[in-house]
Amino acid sequence: MNSRGHPEPDSESPPTIPSSPRTPRMKVSSKLNRWSMGRALRSGAVKIDRQTLRTDNNDNPCRQVTSEEADRKTSAIEDGFRDDVAGKSIYMVSDGTGWTAEHSVNAALGQFEDPLVNRGFPVNTHLFSWVEDEEKLIEIIKQAAKQKAMCFYTLANPSMSKSAKEACDLLGVLSVDILGPIIQGIASHLGVSPSGLTRGAAGRVKTLNDAYFKRIEAIEFTIKQDDGTLPENLGKADIILVGVSRTGKTPLSTYIAQKGYKVANVPFVMGVEPPKTLFDVEPRKVFGLKIQLVVLQAIRRTRAKTLGVDTVGENRYSGFDLVRKELDFAAKIYAKNPGWAVIDVTNKAIEETAAVILRLYHDGSDSSTSVPCISKRF
């Protein structure tokens, strides 16, 4: 055990990127997931430097809300988990919403799925948004130093960004400027200076322009058309998703709508003819969702359990026979409409399927396109 109470890393699979001296490598037994680790700590099965724990707790700047799921939150609080016990902290500081930092760090964490998921290697992220004065900024960085956290920042104000870098260097906090290199790249490419204005600044051009209102309209349109309602409006949609129940049409629709597209979705139900208007729209706008039989069955079983239905018989919602028949029913409609793109959503996250659909939606033009892409004009 090292001085911070973590088990020393074992000798297998040495990291190729050297760890900094102030951030000792950690690895907990693969038998202990993050919650069982907490329990093990309380029960004394794993030893911990209690002095360190007590000191660190007092400095914890955020309550332990693990967000996104209420029960995860409860578990965390009940377990009395703290950043420095069995995890590392990542601070994200923004003078705006902070969503860019959150999005980028989440994407990067995808490169550490194995240690995070399989090796009980918890990471705590703390997102500080609307940090628009230096005093608050320095307070956060001091806190990061105490927690031995690293710090990402997206600060539009160049003087804030400079202060962040200097304070982090001074306090020995590993820091990465997420937005700076991107802004500098664009500035150099366009040959104009960035405004340096934060989102909340008075001088910022307001984002509530036509494009913004069209995005709002797209979201409202999408919600109204959900689940096959108002088939007479299908012609007004940019994108129409079709598929059997539990292929993810609704979440996918709202995700794509957030990007400004009017999306309608039409469920394919065994023995029910899809609305005639569906076959009148441009085929390139229609996307059929397909999924592997066993995966759909498993998803439906979970869903049925949640709803408290689906108890017996082969013709039940998650029954093999009905699921197979419904998929066949959908497959036949797809076969009759070769102009529709059919997307396999098996094991795909919403954002992955959305990326596939939008690339196809923007593809297929008259040009000598070598590689399909999504183009926009600002």
Add this chain to the structure above:
Amino acid sequence: MNSRGHPEPDSESPPTIPSSPRTPRMKVSSKLNRWSMGRALRSGAVKIDRQTLRTDNNDNPCRQVTSEEADRKTSAIEDGFRDDVAGKSIYMVSDGTGWTAEHSVNAALGQFEDPLVNRGFPVNTHLFSWVEDEEKLIEIIKQAAKQKAMCFYTLANPSMSKSAKEACDLLGVLSVDILGPIIQGIASHLGVSPSGLTRGAAGRVKTLNDAYFKRIEAIEFTIKQDDGTLPENLGKADIILVGVSRTGKTPLSTYIAQKGYKVANVPFVMGVEPPKTLFDVEPRKVFGLKIQLVVLQAIRRTRAKTLGVDTVGENRYSGFDLVRKELDFAAKIYAKNPGWAVIDVTNKAIEETAAVILRLYHDGSDSSTSVPCISKRF
């Protein structure tokens, strides 16, 4: 005019960041917006090097889909606009969905609102997703070189990332690695190596875990509760938004739902008592939206025009009297419920209001919190 047919930059407001020699600064007259510039070009009012244009057109790898709004798209095609005529191109290359690159570059473009919006300085972005082999990567970078574009990339595979850097350097394409520094920072902080696996790779841990399904559930819950439906379910929501019509409850709800929170929204309608269940939920979960009278009136006028209603009288939907009375009605309810946070949404974008709400939602705990933040555990 320089060799590429752009007006030379004038002497005012020199950029503080030096432009690279291969990317001449451009500035078109502030009297010409991006579309009128296209028209001016066609009419001969602005001269252009036709040879350059023709050559560039042949190499354009993407059709000019300006996305997000169908009519913007149509205009672009009709105008025969091409990247190199009166705009600069930005390429984004990803071996995954590409959303991180898109999100980050959009955020950075917010620093150039003045040249983009007020000075008719169009920028074209091209997002290439699922670029998983080197051949395709090099093809895209060659294209970028021909279009004198710059290139951002988010490539999880380190050998692809290295190739992108080398090819860009070799071909004189200004490039910025968006994801690399973030991944390296985390690797160094955690003391573990990144997997190097792309989103589509077989070895990637599947993201369809419990948290993922809860996110889906949150989205479905949110859509079902939209616009005050099912008031009996308010107790099940994580967050409840209340406010008069056109304060943006619906788009805000779906945006927050995408982040995994169950959101319900309840409209406040003049003279209609809100559902009793609203007053039974924890006040910290309820967020009242307020907005400036004149701004709401303007939004409602636009909305009424779209719907083709709201023709006469002071008691009409956008009438000064009704709008004022409704806002007063809401303000009185807010005053009676001091535990609710009241958020001013005037001129705020959805993502901005969402950032304010989620910070408040995660704040107010028992700890000695110095700066409020949103914490998560991975």
